Amino acid sequence: MQLNHLDLSVPDVAAASAFLADHFGFSLLLTKGNCGMAVLSGDGGVTLVLTRNEAPVYPKTFHIGFLVDDAGAVCAKHAELAAAGVAGLSALQELRGGPGFYCRTTWGILLEVAQRTPLQANQHRRAGGDLAT
Structure with missing residues (x-):
């Protein structure tokens, strides 16, 4: 399925x-x-x-997670959102072994952007997925 x-x-x-x-x-x-x-x-x-x-209501921890393979891409996305004046942007931080950040959107949903760790990448490959963000 x-x-x-x-x-x-x-x-x-x-x-x-x-x-x-x-x-x-x-x-x-x-x-x-x-x-x-x-x-x-x-x-x-x-x-x-x-x-x-x-007036949608989501639990505080409900979020959409985006994974990228490169730490530089995480930093670049953070800089892009900051330059665009996106409110609700957290500082860069370590999330599960790599850089990441959160962004609370004005439309009520929390977004997470983080580097795909080597373990996650290996699990994804074994599952037959590609490495797209």
């Missing part, structure tokens, strides 16, 4: 879609219902559906 998609509730579908496209490489596939829903495609075949909900 393969995961098909994730559907996330956000108060502003257009803003969340633009943020994910601009900073995380997602492509907008379609919007529906006066931008009440958007379907985005990301690296590795992941599909995100964003659905408008004026």
